[in-house]
Amino acid sequence: MFSTFAVVVVILLALVLGSLKVLREYERAVVFTFGRFHGVKGPGIVVIVPVAQQMVRVSLRTVVHDVPPQDVISRDNVSVKVNAVIYFRIIDPEKAVIQVENAHEATSQIAQTTLRSVLGQHELDEMLAERDKLNRDIQRILDQHTDAWGIKVANVEIKQVDLDEGMIRAIAKQAEAERQRRAKVINAEGELQASEKLMQAARVMQQQPQTLQLRYLQTLVEVAGDRASTIVFPLPMDLIEPLLRKPKAD
Template identity: 70%
Template sequence: MGFTLTFAPLLVLLVVLLASAFRVLREYERGVVFQLGRFWKVKGPGLVIIIPVIQQMVRVDLRTVVLDVPPQDVISRDNVSVKVNAVIYFRVLDPQKAIIQVEDFLMATSQLAQTTLRAVLGKHELDEMLAERERLNADIQQVLDAQTDAWGIKVANVEIKHVDINESMVRAIARQAEAERERRAKVIHAEGELQASEKLMQAAEVLGRQSGAMQLRYMQTLTGIAGDKSSTIVFPLPVDLLQGLTEKSKT
């Protein structure tokens, strides 16, 4: 009886150690195993056996992480202060590097994303931030991916969400857009006048080839005016038309 009571705690301890030796890793998880403090191997997914006390395992999630970058104060190249926030999509490709090379890869990636966002956008003007977001997203993604490669992390995509501008700058941009529309309207009107003058010149050349062509054109214009309901019609009579009528009367 005493022998049974003596070995009962040892039996319980053995059962606990055996139970702690078995780990189950999901399909999207990997286990970085350390043996006596030194890296041994990456295990998983499925059933993993760990030698208690001698080996320790750190779980790593391989799924894509969606990281929301908080609003950052950015001064553009044309000295405009804006607040910009973004979202970053990344995942762990090398669990060994993600655990050994950096203390907390999530925090490190977040801080690196904030500084990179300010550094990259600070090299561009406000108009580029508003109109060329795809190119800026690609630039930020390329810089982040190059710097996080040593941590075993792949940055898949970066999206700038909002570019917040103060009210005074919004009014200035509105005035600039209005002036730009007025400029385009004037240019279009001038181009229309130029094209119309060229067509009129071509028409004058065609009408000038025949002496009776101009007279027929005046008659056609008179016919069009006669269809209107205006009470008074002032129509200039060209000298060439009088000369043509005079020549016909003499004949």
């Protein structure tokens, strides 16, 4: 009799302990009663009626998921491999359990297809230079798709865009040609500005002949100072003409 009572007590104690579930602060329990949705419980101690109720534990923490490299053909027909990372979390445990079989796997698959779809609408230069805009576009589209599953996509970051060797060489040549073009433009602009200044100086000297003679003498001084050899240069007649005139007789 005593042994039977002890067995009953042990069974009841096991049932009571088995019905008590402890959920952490970031966890929730989606409870079903005879297969029907009963409610979301937690955190803390949750009582589950044995046999009648079942519980699905859901984590609300942000998940960092690495999207594997995807083959993408850009709008200008360039084949690249792109990988990304997405940050998402469950905000509605009921939808995450009832509306989709595996919320994490579903989010991963929709992220891969969205990555290929969005990047395929842009050219290679945009993929390389406008990552912030592409990240926002992908995040917005993912968030719209996963909203029905109770999932919030917080952020998307394109990690790397891999090109083949031929495309890397082509981009390097394009960059070199662009640098040469800019150098020629800058040089031409400098020549234009210099010619305009020389034209202004010529106009001033034309109006004031004395400035031309002073400039001539200054150039001679500079040349004489730079070279130690003898320099022969023509002397303007304007300078010596006064010396050649005969003085008038008194």
